[in-house]
Structure formats: structure tokens, C-alpha cells
Amino acid sequence: MRRPEDRPAALANRRGDAGAEGQDLPEDGGSEESHGLEDEVDASTPESRRLHALLIEFSRYRSLKNPLAGICEDLQLTPTQMHALSWLGNDGPVQVGVLAQRVGITRKTITGVVDRLESMGLVERTRDVEDRRAVVVRLTQPGSNVFARIDRGLDASLRRVLDLMGPEDRDAVFGILERMLARLTAEAEAADDDSQAG
Amino acid sequence: MRRPEDRPAALANRRGDAGAEGQDLPEDGGSEESHGLEDEVDASTPESRRLHALLIEFSRYRSLKNPLAGICEDLQLTPTQMHALSWLGNDGPVQVGVLAQRVGITRKTITGVVDRLESMGLVERTRDVEDRRAVVVRLTQPGSNVFARIDRGLDASLRRVLDLMGPEDRDAVFGILERMLARLTAEAEAADDDSQAG
DNA sequence: TATTGTTATACTCTATAACTATA
DNA sequence: TATAGTTATAGAGTATAACAATA
Numbered sequence: 001m002r003r004p005e006d007r008p009a010a011l012a013n014r015r016g017d018a019g020a021e022g023q024d025l026p027e028d029g030g031s032e033e034s035h036g037l038e039d040e041v042d043a044s045t046p047e048s049r050r051l052h053a054l055l056i057e058f059s060r061y062r063s064l065k066n067p068l069a070g071i072c073e074d075l076q077l078t079p080t081q082m083h084a085l086s087w088l089g090n091d092g093p094v095q096v097g098v099l100a101q102r103v104g105i106t107r108k109t110i111t112g113v114v115d116r117l118e119s120m121g122l123v124e125r126t127r128d129v130e131d132r133r134a135v136v137v138r139l140t141q142p143g144s145n146v147f148a149r150i151d152r153g154l155d156a157s158l159r160r161v162l163d164l165m166g167p168e169d170r171d172a173v174f175g176i177l178e179r180m181l182a183r184l185t186a187e188a189e190a191a192d193d194d195s196q197a198g
Numbered sequence: 199m200r201r202p203e204d205r206p207a208a209l210a211n212r213r214g215d216a217g218a219e220g221q222d223l224p225e226d227g228g229s230e231e232s233h234g235l236e237d238e239v240d241a242s243t244p245e246s247r248r249l250h251a252l253l254i255e256f257s258r259y260r261s262l263k264n265p266l267a268g269i270c271e272d273l274q275l276t277p278t279q280m281h282a283l284s285w286l287g288n289d290g291p292v293q294v295g296v297l298a299q300r301v302g303i304t305r306k307t308i309t310g311v312v313d314r315l316e317s318m319g320l321v322e323r324t325r326d327v328e329d330r331r332a333v334v335v336r337l338t339q340p341g342s343n344v345f346a347r348i349d350r351g352l353d354a355s356l357r358r359v360l361d362l363m364g365p366e367d368r369d370a371v372f373g374i375l376e377r378m379l380a381r382l383t384a385e386a387e388a389a390d391d392d393s394q395a396g
Numbered sequence: 397t398a399t400t401g402t403t404a405t406a407c408t409c410t411a412t413a414a415c416t417a418t419a
Numbered sequence: 420t421a422t423a424g425t426t427a428t429a430g431a432g433t434a435t436a437a438c439a440a441t442a
Contacts, residue, residue: 164378180362
């Protein structure tokens with residue numbers, strides 16, 4: 001294992017959870033190992049195929065994804081920029097590297113993204129007082145305003161989805177999502193304990 | 199209102215048609231009108247906020263989206279290229295412009311994407327015999343093989359999601375998705391009738 | 397005249413490699 | 420020596436504008 005810091009780093013910030021994040025960003029090498037694609041190639045199940053088919057049908061409806069694209073256009077931002085602003089809005093100031101992990105791009109890439117957001121006046125950089133190698137990014141006031149618009153736009157998209165469900169289905173969905181999240185959290189904690197203990 | 203067709207268009211198409219599609223792409227102008235963001239800005243509901251919060255929690259778990267990125271890396275393809283190959287595999291040969299709509303990019307952009315896929319030998323272009331202005335793209339045999347790998351990779355991702363649910367929740371989800379799809383289809387047909395009748 | 401696709405241009409995203417500063 | 424971030428370079432994605440061929 002080449003990057004002993006990534007697991008702790010991802011865990012250290014924000015809230016305790018988010019355990020298994022980021023260690024698979026193609027940061028420094030490590031792209032030769034297979035991702036296990038071959039192993040599970042034939043493990044398709046009737047249910048996965050059914051879900052797959054359903055999702056393909058959904059994706060034919062542009063009206064469902066347009067709202068997001070509409071926000072981009074309205075605000076004259078790229079998807080990556082919106083993504084970065086969203087995380088800054090949700091998590092508050094973070095180190096540049098952490099933001100990169102959240103958005104799912106490398107640290108080299110995030111530099112340019114933050115550069116442009118900074119030149120638009122939406123974010124600002126400051127040195128981390130505790131670790132002077134690190135740079136902390138945060139939303140400016142204009143950035144916060146833009147974040148609020150993004151957030152409202154996302155909310156509007158979600159309402160579109162919820163409107164496709166009856167009240168009972170909506171309740172059911174919340175229950176299901178919460179149980180899934182609980183399982184994910186449990187998995188992450190188990191993996192965490194595992195890596196600490198063994 | 200510069201684009202009288204955008205509302206119906208977004209709903210009207212989908213599937214065999216391809217004729218009515220894509221008018222909502224920012225193809226020829228029309229980026230000044232608001233996307234209705236302002237109108238629904240304050241319409242946030244407790245449920246949409248709850249869903250929003252849940253989805254943010256989910257998105258903190260990189261392990262859920264990684265499989266997709268892993269496929270990209272394994273196959274040395276960009277997300278857009280994978281997206282295009284997916285649609286070609288699912289829908290068969292289509293006009294270049296239709297593919298652009300499926301992927302969600304403009305016709306100017308799809309040209310370069312198809313160029314690169316063609317130079318990789320994954321797709322081929324032929325003139326449309328019925329409309330000689332148009333160009334039809336289709337998967338080559340190597341392209342079909344790559345599509346099969348993409349498809350299996352996606353299936354693996356879906357299995358990961360399904361594994362987070364108990365059997366009952368899984369059944370419930372299928373029912374909910376099918377009802378949502380039915381409602382979407384009904385909306386689309388209603389809008390279609392509407393645009394034809396009045 | 398309108399539509400399909402391409403070309404030319406410019407900017408953003410993205411990764412890799414090399415570098416600086418700090419730990 | 421390792422880590423955080425930037426710079427330089429190169430390739431891909433993306434939109435806009437101008438253009439060609441066809442309808």
C-alpha cells in the first residue's frame with residue numbers, strides 16, 4: 001500500500017464517517033492493478049439486470065437531468081465548479097486536497113479549478129495555520145450566494161423526482177435510503193476497525 | 199420565449215422517435231431566458247430537504263461511484279466516451295446528432311468524440327441512405343466487445359447498490375421505480391397529445 | 397431557407413511529471 | 420524522506436461561430 005495517509009486523511013476531517021474515501025484516486029501511480037472487473041464479470045443477476053434496464057429507461061428522459069444543466073447555464077459555471085462549490089457550502093472551509101477528494105479529481109487538477117473560482121471571486125485561499133504546507137479554501141460571500149442558488153436548484157430537481165411518487169412510495173423510499181445508509185456506515189466502520197486491528 | 203418547443207420536446211421524445219429530440223440542447227442560442235429557477239426558489243419542502251440531505255450523505259461514500267471510474271480506467275476511456283458507447287450499444291446505430299442528444303452534448307462536440315472513438319476503431323461512420331446530409335454511427339466488433347465490458351461493469355455497480363438492501367426493500371424499489379416510470383411515460387404522452395392537439 | 401455535420405477557435409477539465417515549501 | 424500544493428505540458432471535453440452539403 002503506497003498511501004498510508006489517505007484513509008486517515010479522509011477520516012480526519014468533517015465528521016467521523018466518510019471512511020473509505022479517496023484511497024482510490026489515481027493520485028500517485030497504482031493504476032495497474034485490476035479493479036476486480038474480471039472477477040465479477042459473470043455475476044450478473046436477474047435483479048441487477050432489471051435495475052439496469054429500468055435506469056436506462058429513466059435516462060432517456062432528459063427532463064430529469066436538465067435542471068442540473070440549467071443551473072450550470074444560469075450561473076455560467078461548469079459542472080466541476082458547481083460540484084466544488086457544493087462541497088464547500090456543505091462542509092465549510094477545507095484543505096485543497098480534501099476538496100479534490102470530494103469532487104473526485106486529483107490535487108493537480110483541483111488547483112486550476114480553484115484558480116478559476118478564485119478569479120471569479122467565489123472562493124478564497126488561506127494558509128492552514130496548523131500545517132503551513134496546506135492551503136484552506138473557503139467560500140466568499142458572493143460564493144455563498146451562488147452556493148445558495150445551486151442548493152435551491154438541486155432542491156428543485158429533487159422535488160421533480162419526488163413528484164413522480166405517491167406519498168406512500170415517498171415514505172418507503174426514505175426508509176429504504178436510511179437503511180442503506182446505515183449499512184454503508186456499518187461497512188465503513190467495520191473496514192475501519194479492520195484496518196486498525198488487523 | 200425563444201424556444202416554444204422546449205417543454206414538449208423534453209418530454210415528447212424518448213425511444214424510437216429521435217425526430218422530436220434535442221431541441222432543448224443549447225444548440226442555437228437561447229441561453230438568456232431563465233430556467234424557472236427563480237420561480238421555484240422558495241418551494242423547498244421538508245421532503246425535498248430530507249432527500250437532499252440523504253443524498254449528500256451517500257455521495258460521501260466514494261466506494262459507490264468508484265466502480266464507474268474503475269471501468270474508465272481499465273478501458274482507458276473517458277466518461278463521455280463510455281457514455282457514447284453505452285448508448286450505441288443500447289440503441290444500435292443512430293445519427294450523430296441523435297447520439298449527441300443522448301450523451302447530452304452539442305453536435306459540434308460529438309464530432310470530436312466520435313472522431314476519437316473512430317480512430318480507436320471502436321465505432322464507424324456511414325452516410326445515412328435516406329437523408330444524405332446525415333451520418334450514422336455504429337459500433338464495430340471491437341466496439342461491441344468494449345460495450346459488453348462497460349455493461350458488465352455497470353451491472354457490477356448496480357449489484358453493489360442492491361447488496362445494500364434487504365430482499366423486501368429491493369422488491370419495493372422495483373415497484374416504486376416502475377410506478378415512477380409509468381408516471382413519466384404518462385406525462386410524456388399527455389404532453390405529446392397536448393402539443394399535437396392544441 | 398432550414399438542417400446535418402464538420403472545421404476553427406478558445407476555454408475548461410484532467411492527468412502526468414517536475415518543482416517548492418513544509419513536516 | 421514524505422506530504423501539500425503549484426507550475427508546465429498535453430490531450431480530451433465543451434461551446435460558439437463559420438462553413439459545406441443536402442433537403
